[in-house]
Amino acid sequence: MTAQTMTTYNSLRTALDLGQIVSQKTIDGTVIDRFVDGSITSQNRVDYYRFVLEKPASLHVEGQNFTRHVHLRLIHDAKAKNHIANGDVIVERTPDSEVALHIEGLGAGVYYLEVTGINQTTSNYTLKLSATAGAARPVVSQLGNTLSNPIIITGQLNGLRVFENLLNGVPNAMHIYQFTLSQAVELTATLNSIKTPGELQLYRAVLGGTQLRHHEAIASIGSNGNAPGKITRDILVPGTYYLQVVNPSMSYSLGYGLELKAVPVLRARMRVHIHEIRALAAFDPRVPFTNWHEADFFGTVIIDGYTHNFGPFADRDIVTNLNFSQVVFNCNQRFIRVKIEVNDEDNSSHDRADIAPDLGVQFLRFDYDTVQQEIIGVDGFRGNYSHDSVVDLRGTGNDWIRDKPRNASSYPAAIRFEISYAPVL
Numbered sequence: 369m370t371a372q373t374m375t376t377y378n379s380l381r382t383a384l385d386l387g388q389i390v391s392q393k394t395i396d397g398t399v400i401d402r403f404v405d406g407s408i409t410s411q412n413r414v415d416y417y418r419f420v421l422e423k424p425a426s427l428h429v430e431g432q433n434f435t436r437h438v439h440l441r442l443i444h445d446a447k448a449k450n451h452i453a454n455g456d457v458i459v460e461r462t463p464d465s466e467v468a469l470h471i472e473g474l475g476a477g478v479y480y481l482e483v484t485g486i487n488q489t490t491s492n493y494t495l496k497l498s499a500t501a502g503a504a505r506p507v508v509s510q511l512g513n514t515l516s517n518p519i520i521i522t523g524q525l526n527g528l529r530v531f532e533n534l535l536n537g538v539p540n541a542m543h544i545y546q547f548t549l550s551q552a553v554e555l556t557a558t559l560n561s562i563k564t565p566g567e568l569q570l571y572r573a574v575l576g577g578t579q580l581r582h583h584e585a586i587a588s589i590g591s592n593g594n595a596p597g598k599i600t601r602d603i604l605v606p607g608t609y610y611l612q613v614v615n616p617s618m619s620y621s622l623g624y625g626l627e628l629k630a631v632p633v634l635r636a637r638m639r640v641h642i643h644e645i646r647a648l649a650a651f652d653p654r655v656p657f658t659n660w661h662e663a664d665f666f667g668t669v670i671i672d673g674y675t676h677n678f679g680p681f682a683d684r685d686i687v688t689n690l691n692f693s694q695v696v697f698n699c700n701q702r703f704i705r706v707k708i709e710v711n712d713e714d715n716s717s718h719d720r721a722d723i724a725p726d727l728g729v730q731f732l733r734f735d736y737d738t739v740q741q742e743i744i745g746v747d748g749f750r751g752n753y754s755h756d757s758v759v760d761l762r763g764t765g766n767d768w769i770r771d772k773p774r775n776a777s778s779y780p781a782a783i784r785f786e787i788s789y790a791p792v793l
């Protein structure tokens with residue numbers, strides 16, 4: 369028994385340290401129990417317990433005097449700042465039975481258990497923490513091989529989760545794991561296949577009403593005995609996802625380990641890099657022996673609603689290397705909208721640089737799809753471009769359809785740009 373004294377253990381920094389719950393020396397399957405007595409009072413409404421898993425394990429927490437008196441949260445302090453940020457909470461619940469928490473396949477690391485009183489009464493409680501060493505080995509019979517009946521990975525992904533299993537040598541035999549994110553994460557999913565090749569595929573659930581209607585393929589990778597297969601995403605937004613492990617072999621069974629590494633993303637930044645804006649016609653009347661006929665580009669780049677202005681760049685038909693950077697309002701949103709507009713500064717009404725292939729539109733507006741990692745044309749151009757593309761577009765000019773300012777023209781111009789979207793560390 370670890371007796372709780374007058375110390376209140378009321379922050380991550382001052383958590384009661386329970387030490388190792390499972391050690392390197394523990395034989396797989398051996399369970400170490402840790403008992404904790406605590407009390408919730410009106411002065412001390414929360415207690416924190418810190419514990420270490422030196423290797424992967426499934427965690428089991430039971431309690432006495434628990435039921436509907438306390439709220440539990442299992443926390444991994446992903447940024448190690450002694451501060452509970454969005455996405456740090458792996459699982460939380462108000463126990464309605466003595467079994468308080470059970471979570472499978474936690475990776476090695478430091479974890480915290482938070483106990484909060486949820487009524488005004490004083491309440492003593494007893495906790496028992498135990499951990500079964502080893503990667504989670506889900507019991508799979510008919511389960512786990514369809515999208516409607518997947519192996520469910522409970523809790524928010526934060527830190528490491530490890531699973532291992534065996535697929536028989538039937539063509540296209542598969543296990544489907546489901547996880548749900550409530551906060552954007554940076555994710556690496558690694559398939560280690562032992563001896564024989566395997567395949568790992570990532571899908572996103574598409575809901576219609578409350579029903580799973582479709583799934584959306586995101587990424588696919590192969591592994592073999594020498595090289596693991598890795599799917600990485602810098603920013604995977606909240607939603608329900610599936611990881612499918614496939615055994616393509618007709619004759620061999622596939623033993624595999626599946627490791628999910630997730631780091632919560634709290635802020636993300638979109639960068640727009642314009643390589644070049646180039647005039648394709650004379651934007652101003654020609655004056656001999658000067659370059660006054662060249663364009664005087666100025667414009668705006670609007671990223672997620674935030675406006676960035678540039679120019680004017682006087683008497684220059686070519687402008688290169690403009691960079692715009694914006695922390696987005698909400699890193700949990702799937703689509704980030706960007707608009708680019710370029711004008712030619714004139715004394716009277718400014719001419720428009722038509723950088724948009726679409727007729728009647730001179731600006732570009734697109735969404736960046738953070739899940740598929742694609743640029744999707746919304747206004748001014750069509751089509752999808754992969755996240756690492758340099759997008760190269762040109763307008764035709766003379767394509768006003770409405771709202772043409774007096775004495776202004778639209779002249780053709782070309783633009784080359786690329787974007788990047790990444791967590792702010």
Ligand SMILES: [Ca+2]
Pocket residue numbers: 651652712713714718719
């Ligand atoms: Ca002009």
Ligand SMILES: [Ca+2]
Pocket residue numbers: 651652662663664712713714
């Ligand atoms: Ca001008």
Ligand SMILES: [Ca+2]
Pocket residue numbers: 722723724725726727728729730763764765767
């Ligand atoms: Ca156009």
